[in-house]
Amino acid sequence: MALYNFKKIMVVPTAKDFIDLTLSKTQRKTPTVVHKHYQIHRIRHFYMRKVKFTQQNYHDRLSQILTDFPKLDDVHPFYADLMNVLYDKDHYKLALGQINIAKNLIDNVAKDYVRLMKYGDSLYRCKQLKRAALGRMCTIMKRQKQSLEYLEQVRQHLSRLPTIDPNTRTLLLCGYPNVGKSSFINKVTRADVEVQPYAFTTKSLFVGHMDYKYLRWQVVDTPGILDHPLEERNTIEMQAITALAHLRSAVLYVMDVSEQCGHNLEQQLKLFENIRPLFANKPLTIVANKCDVKKITELSEENQKIFSDLVADGIPVIETSTLTEEGVMQVKTEACDRLLAHRVDTKMKGKKVHDVLNRLHLAMPAKRDEKDRPPFIPEGALTRRKAMEVDAPKRKLERDLEVELGDDYVLDLQKYWDLMNKDEKSDKIPEVWEGHNIADYIDPEIMKHLVELEKEEELKVQAGEYDSDEESEDDEMKEIRQLAKQIKEKKKLKFMQSIEKDVHGPRMPRTAKKSHYVAQARRSRSTTRKRKREPSAPPLSRTRSQSASRPPRDASGVRDAKMLKKVKMMMKNSQKDMNRMGKKGEADRHVFDLKPKHLLAGKRKSGSTDRR
Amino acid sequence: MPQNEHIELHRKRHGYRLDHHEKKRKKESREAHDRSHKARKMIGLKAKLYHKQRHAEKIQMKKTIKMHEQRKTKQKNDEKTPQGAVPAYLLDREGQSRAKVLSNMIKQKRKEKAGKWEVPLPKVRAQGETEVFKVIRTGKRQKKAWKRMVTKVCFVGDGFTRKPPKYERFIRPMGLRFKKAHVTHPELKATFCLPILGVKKNPSSPLYTSLGVITKGTVLEVNVSELGLVTQGGKVIWGKYAQVTNNPENDGCINAVLLV
Numbered sequence: 054m055a056l057y058n059f060k061k062i063m064v065v066p067t068a069k070d071f072i073d074l075t076l077s078k079t080q081r082k083t084p085t086v087v088h089k090h091y092q093i094h095r096i097r098h099f100y101m102r103k104v105k106f107t108q109q110n111y112h113d114r115l116s117q118i119l120t121d122f123p124k125l126d127d128v129h130p131f132y133a134d135l136m137n138v139l140y141d142k143d144h145y146k147l148a149l150g151q152i153n154i155a156k157n158l159i160d161n162v163a164k165d166y167v168r169l170m171k172y173g174d175s176l177y178r179c180k181q182l183k184r185a186a187l188g189r190m191c192t193i194m195k196r197q198k199q200s201l202e203y204l205e206q207v208r209q210h211l212s213r214l215p216t217i218d219p220n221t222r223t224l225l226l227c228g229y230p231n232v233g234k235s236s237f238i239n240k241v242t243r244a245d246v247e248v249q250p251y252a253f254t255t256k257s258l259f260v261g262h263m264d265y266k267y268l269r270w271q272v273v274d275t276p277g278i279l280d281h282p283l284e285e286r287n288t289i290e291m292q293a294i295t296a297l298a299h300l301r302s303a304v305l306y307v308m309d310v311s312e313q314c315g316h317n318l319e320q321q322l323k324l325f326e327n328i329r330p331l332f333a334n335k336p337l338t339i340v341a342n343k344c345d346v347k348k349i350t351e352l353s354e355e356n357q358k359i360f361s362d363l364v365a366d367g368i369p370v371i372e373t374s375t376l377t378e379e380g381v382m383q384v385k386t387e388a389c390d391r392l393l394a395h396r397v398d399t400k401m402k403g404k405k406v407h408d409v410l411n412r413l414h415l416a417m418p419a420k421r422d423e424k425d426r427p428p429f430i431p432e433g434a435l436t437r438r439k440a441m442e443v444d445a446p447k448r449k450l451e452r453d454l455e456v457e458l459g460d461d462y463v464l465d466l467q468k469y470w471d472l473m474n475k476d477e478k479s480d481k482i483p484e485v486w487e488g489h490n491i492a493d494y495i496d497p498e499i500m501k502h503l504v505e506l507e508k509e510e511e512l513k514v515q516a517g518e519y520d521s522d523e524e525s526e527d528d529e530m531k532e533i534r535q536l537a538k539q540i541k542e543k544k545k546l547k548f549m550q551s552i553e554k555d556v557h558g559p560r561m562p563r564t565a566k567k568s569h570y571v572a573q574a575r576r577s578r579s580t581t582r583k584r585k586r587e588p589s590a591p592p593l594s595r596t597r598s599q600s601a602s603r604p605p606r607d608a609s610g611v612r613d614a615k616m617l618k619k620v621k622m623m624m625k626n627s628q629k630d631m632n633r634m635g636k637k638g639e640a641d642r643h644v645f646d647l648k649p650k651h652l653l654a655g656k657r658k659s660g661s662t663d664r665r
Numbered sequence: 666m667p668q669n670e671h672i673e674l675h676r677k678r679h680g681y682r683l684d685h686h687e688k689k690r691k692k693e694s695r696e697a698h699d700r701s702h703k704a705r706k707m708i709g710l711k712a713k714l715y716h717k718q719r720h721a722e723k724i725q726m727k728k729t730i731k732m733h734e735q736r737k738t739k740q741k742n743d744e745k746t747p748q749g750a751v752p753a754y755l756l757d758r759e760g761q762s763r764a765k766v767l768s769n770m771i772k773q774k775r776k777e778k779a780g781k782w783e784v785p786l787p788k789v790r791a792q793g794e795t796e797v798f799k800v801i802r803t804g805k806r807q808k809k810a811w812k813r814m815v816t817k818v819c820f821v822g823d824g825f826t827r828k829p830p831k832y833e834r835f836i837r838p839m840g841l842r843f844k845k846a847h848v849t850h851p852e853l854k855a856t857f858c859l860p861i862l863g864v865k866k867n868p869s870s871p872l873y874t875s876l877g878v879i880t881k882g883t884v885l886e887v888n889v890s891e892l893g894l895v896t897q898g899g900k901v902i903w904g905k906y907a908q909v910t911n912n913p914e915n916d917g918c919i920n921a922v923l924l925v
Binding site: 073077166168169170171174177178181182185186213218244245247256257259260327408539630 | 696
């Protein structure tokens, strides 16, 4: 449960669905055909398999439910308490206990009936025993109807709980209903909590995240707490109390100075005193909200005294208004700083710190002479830092301008240009003027600059700046370079050699006449045929692509017509087998699937049982 | 992250989709067509189960419709005569009824003399030896066939020890030995799981009774201390007879009815 992700719990089916599911699964996934004349052990095995399969399914599904749901003893006490408040620990444990009992009962039933089936001596008896076994298991599941319904509801609610990490930096907001806690969290984080004028708008815990000092902070919004003793609190208030009790966080007690929430300051103070024991060991800040309506200085004497007492106690009181956003940042920084300091303190007091501290050593450079060398901060950074601290009005940003002008806004970067004549800022720049390309003349002294640049380059080359850095290379690189050079040379040599190699041997020049015998063979073949038939096509006709000097491939290297015939015969013989098998060539070793499984295997289901 | 009731919150803030209500209405009106399509196209075991369930639903629907219609229409009232009135030819018939009672009493006395008790299952099919016993072959050449194994459910007492295997003729396998029976009280209509004390009588044969074979119709003696019955004298009843009503070897359990 490291991430406290309760969204991964599988759906808990209703009892009826569960039974239907398992039984139909048994019917589909086990063999269905058995006859009276089979051997008895085969019949027994057939029915035992069904009983065991059903038992296995029930067992697996129930075990999964049991492991998915969080055990209240294993999760963080915050979540254990929260679940107790929301779902009643006893009921929850009972429901899971019932499921566990059901699982064991189903296992026992299956075991008993499988044992009995060993003595079954006829198909009828085995079948009745299987029927009794499945019926018993399903009856056990039917009795779990209530538990399963309850667990499904718990699962749905649990998956919607906000994921609050109990160990990280947290700010907790508490106070009376309607004082402005949800408005505060909406201002500080991106959580979109509902804000309404009626009390108990927030009915459960909400979490939002914010960044401060490059760290992630959680802000937890709670439902309002009314002032009555712990026993009388309802579920909604108990959630807030649970969060207060278990989360080690900075507490922001929000008070409504204007008393618009319906409770005056004495009541709020009384509540504060009542829940003060929960604030032990937690850095506390009082947020005096709704100060746009009424400031503390406008209050009566006793009320002001309340606040001054609190300040005297050492609890910072900060005036805020979530409407005008004044003081919100101040509260945030104050609370975060105090919490960080508190956490660091706690860690320092702990035992693990010394392991780390012993290994830390801050090294300061030793002074070598009396010269003072302070850190260098550029002027611009200093001024900007000062401006930030003072919170001075920044220059007007483009964004502000855009917001102001609305639809009329046009981005105009030319107004920032630094020209000698200010009026010319918004002028359009022509591209061509009097036949010259303006871009060439932007710098009137461009030729001079070019000459200077070239001189510089020469100097640099002479100085050897562009030489490859050989000394900086280590031995490995040098070896690699040398090896590469060798490989390149070898490759070049091989290439030259291959060009010089005479692969084809001495060749006749292209214009020389064809070989006497080949031409004769071809002529003789065609002329013998020609005697029987009418001369339909010219015997030695050749296509445009074929050249006269080269013999056709099937007749090259052949001495006479008889050899040609034999050669052709051999070729055809070797191809006969391949053609008969429908192979593409010599190397085609494809094996055809003459009895494909998808056509010949499987049960005779709907659509294929109308013929035998 | 979406927290708590984010769906309802979104609906509250942004309202429904523009076609949401249309779609919902159309889907609901399509339901009847979808259901009939499904009922026509389904086949196999699923179809049988579905049709059975649907039939039960339809019966209920028809009943409620009829009930609603009854209020609207007027019906003929069949009860013309009041309760106490009797037609003339039935007056003065008391003598006859008394006679009937007497003959019943005579019949009962005769039955008791014969030793026939009234049991819920008076007649039961007799089980032959081939049904109850299976022949076990033994010997070096598997020729000897004098051993028998009981194939029905049986009861052996607490202090039961087998005879030496070489000499035992009837084998009662451990898997078929039962100690408890589910006994129903006919008046209370409640069922209890009570331990068996012994087999009183097996209707098929006294051999089965002595072996403790339990078949349908066997009379058992069960331990009823759980029920807490007390005699008129104040003694606690702890044993009663019960008759077996099912075939235990087919069902894997012994169901019996208490003989009160």
